[in-house]
Amino acid sequence: MSAPMESSPGGSSPRGSSPGESSPGESSPGESSPGESSPGAPGRSSPSATWRFGELEISDAPDRIDLDVVHGYLVRSYWATGIPRELVARSLEHSLVFGAYLAGHQVGFARVVSDRATFAWLCDVFVIEEARGRGVSKRLMECVLAHPELQGLRRFSLATRDAHGLYARYGFEPLGDPTRCLEIVKRDVYLA
Secondary structure (H helix, E strand, C coil): CCCCEEECECECCCCCCCCCCCCCCCCCCCEECCCCCCCCCCCCCCCCEEEEECCEEEECCHHHCCHHHHHHHHCCCCCCCCCCHHHHHHHHHCCEEEEEEECCEEEEEEEEEECCCCEEEEEEEEECHHHCCCCHHHHHHHHHHHCHHHCCCCEEEECCCCCHHHHHCCCCCCCCCHHHCCCCCCCCCCCC
């Protein structure tokens, strides 16, 4: 099942395609949405887009993100326990963000950190407990991977403790050679 993608004003045509309508990198017509305008985040090369799947709506409009919902979830998550609200707000400003909405209320989120040319890091993905089991995470992933600014990347990475099955459906797999990847981790940085 695919849904129409709408773009907000500012470009000559809608961006990209609805997930499932065309392969990555191809464009297909979408419906114009004159009522939804967003200038986009700093560094964005195109206007915001919205994908609709029945009552579910996925949008990459930064101004639609509910900081209370995002911070409220992340502050108690296993990967960002105790993260300050101001830090969450700053992370949103410098990322490509995706919100999932049911009846106008945000129920899910994903954030992508990327140079939009060669690399992307998918992080902070969640669906609130009350909205789970309704396919929200799957639609969120479809929209992230279909996003026009994330096509043609050489590497798209993420880290997860418990959602390997979800991400494997979309082509993510364990590191081919974990000995080539290094990191600096400050586990309790938000709890200090």
